[in-house]
Structure formats: C-alpha cells, structure tokens
Amino acid sequence: MAQYYDVHPENPQARSINQVAQILRDGGLVAYPTDSCYALGCALGNADGIARIKRIRHLDDKHHFTLVVDEFAKLGPYVDMDNWVFRSIKAVTPGSYTFILPATREVPKMMQHPKKRSVGVRIPQHRTALALLAALDAPMLSSTLLLPGEEESPTDGWAIKELLDHEVDAVLDSGDVGSEPTTVVDMTSGEPVVVRVGAGDPSPFE
Numbered sequence: 001m002a003q004y005y006d007v008h009p010e011n012p013q014a015r016s017i018n019q020v021a022q023i024l025r026d027g028g029l030v031a032y033p034t035d036s037c038y039a040l041g042c043a044l045g046n047a048d049g050i051a052r053i054k055r056i057r058h059l060d061d062k063h064h065f066t067l068v069v070d071e072f073a074k075l076g077p078y079v080d081m082d083n084w085v086f087r088s089i090k091a092v093t094p095g096s097y098t099f100i101l102p103a104t105r106e107v108p109k110m111m112q113h114p115k116k117r118s119v120g121v122r123i124p125q126h127r128t129a130l131a132l133l134a135a136l137d138a139p140m141l142s143s144t145l146l147l148p149g150e151e152e153s154p155t156d157g158w159a160i161k162e163l164l165d166h167e168v169d170a171v172l173d174s175g176d177v178g179s180e181p182t183t184v185v186d187m188t189s190g191e192p193v194v195v196r197v198g199a200g201d202p203s204p205f206e
Contacts, residue, residue, distance in 0.1 A: 002031075002168045004161050009033075009174040012128045014135075020172050021135035028169035029053065031145055031160050033177045035126040036096040036199040037153035038145040038160060040168065041068065044138060045108050056167050058148040065111045066098055066120035068142045070133035075121055077106045078139065085187045088204070094125035096199035100186040111141060118188050128174040144181050152179035 003023070005016040020030055029042045029049045040056065042049025044067070053059065067078055072090055075081070079101040081089070089099055103112045103119040112119050122142065124130065133140060145153050145160065154160050157173020164171070183200035186193040192205035 002161055002165050003170045004158070004173065005170065006157065006173045007128055010127055012131045012174060014131075016172070017128075017131045017135050020132055020170050023170045024132075024136055024140065029167075030170040030172060031157075031164060031168050032129060032132055032172040033126060033157070033174045034096075034122075034124040034129045035094075035177065036124070036182045037155070037177055037179050038157070039068075039142045040145050041132075041140045041142045043136070044111075044141050046141065047108075047110060049141065050110055052167065053143050056164065057143060057146065059143070061114055063143070064098075064100060064113055064118070064120045066122050066142045067107065067111070068122045068124065068129070068133065068140045070123065070130045072123055074139065075123075078104055079107075079119065079121055080104060081187075088187070088192065089121075092200065092204060093123040094130075095123070096125070096180075096182045098122045098182040098184045100184065100188055100195070102188055116188060120184070122182065126174075126177065128172065132172065146181070153181070155179050 007016050024043045029052050098120045155176045161171045180199040183198040184196040185205045194202045
C-alpha cells in the first residue's frame with residue numbers, strides 16, 4: 001500500500017517531505033503535485049521506476065520522460081543548450097513548461113528518446129515539488145500522472161492514493177493543483193516548436 005502524506009501547499013511539512021525524499025532514494029515511485037497537475041516521479045537512473053511508470057501509463061519507448069530540477073543552474077550537466085535556448089528557457093522558468101533538449105551522457109539512455117537522444121526538462125513553480133527536489137538534492141525523473149483512457153489527470157491526492165495504492169510507494173498531497181498539463185516546447189531543431197499547448201503561455205515560442 002502507498003504511504004500517504006498530506007502537506008500544506010504553501011509551507012509543506014519538512015518531516016513529510018524528507019520521508020518522501022528517502023522513499024525516492026530507496027528506489028520508490030511517488031505521486032506528487034506540481035504547478036501543472038500531479039505527476040509520477042522516481043530517482044534518476046531508477047530502471048524499475050521507469051518500468052513502473054510505463055506500466056501505469058501504458059507508455060511505449062518513444063515517450064519523452066522529463067528530468068525535473070528545482071533550479072535552472074542544475075540543468076547544465078544533463079542537457080546541451082545553445083545561447084538562445086539558454087536565454088529562452090531562463091526567461092520563463094520556473095513555470096508550467098517542459099522543454100525537449102539534447103541529452104548529455106549524464107542522462108541514462110533508458111530516459112532518452114531512442115532516436116533523437118533527447119530528454120524533457122522541467123523546473124516547476126510549486127512549493128511542494130520544489131521542497132521535495134531540494135530535500136532529494138538530485139534531479140527526479142518524472143511523467144504526468146495521466147492514466148490510460150483518461151483525458152485529464154486526477155486532481156485529488158486521496159483519489160490518487162485509491163487509484164494507485166498498489167502501484168506507487170507514496171502519494172504526496174498538497175491539494176488540488178488542476179488538471180492542465182505543461183506546455184511542451186521542442187528546442188532540438190534550431191528554433192522552438194510548440195508541441196503541446198498547456199498551462200504555460202506558448203506565445204514566447206510561437
């Protein structure tokens with residue numbers, strides 16, 4: 001059964017956050033809130049976590065996983081960015097965007113797109129997500145919590161606990177965060193391409 005942690009959305013309790021971070025370090029899979037719906041997360045390089053996310057969401061090998069960090073500066077080791085990409089991303093983060101960028105060797109191959117060798121990156125603007133990342137002190141591999149056959153992500157942490165009680169190790173609940181996913185921008189071709197319009201304003205990239 002998944003452990004359930006109900007935390008304050010503005011001041012998440014450090015003890016609960018640290019316990020969830022330890023679950024991630026121990027190889028666990030968690031459901032957690034972001035500024036753009038709930039997501040599934042595990043530690044970088046957790047092959048079992050990736051397999052479990054694929055099973056829960058019915059994903060194929062072409063799915064772009066996302067590397068989530070709490071600060072822009074922490075992206076450097078994991079993705080290649082030209083100057084224009086650097087400036088463009090820094091201008092709108094943290095925020096409800098996912099950017100697809102060329103991955104470096106620091107990103108496990110199982111996370112990369114098999115042909116493009118790219119990976120999604122994200123810096124959320126949500127206190128609970130940022131607190132979890134700070135406590136983990138490492139990037140987290142993440143994927144939107146969108147279940148097969150559903151058009152929207154579940155917005156209630158307790159409902160997620162009931163739906164995925166035997167699929168995840170912990171649910172971190174800090175209230176309703178909405179069901180609109182991130183805006184996805186592909187930055188691998190020399191100019192930005194908006195792949196999906198979501199919660200983030202797409203106009204800077206159109």
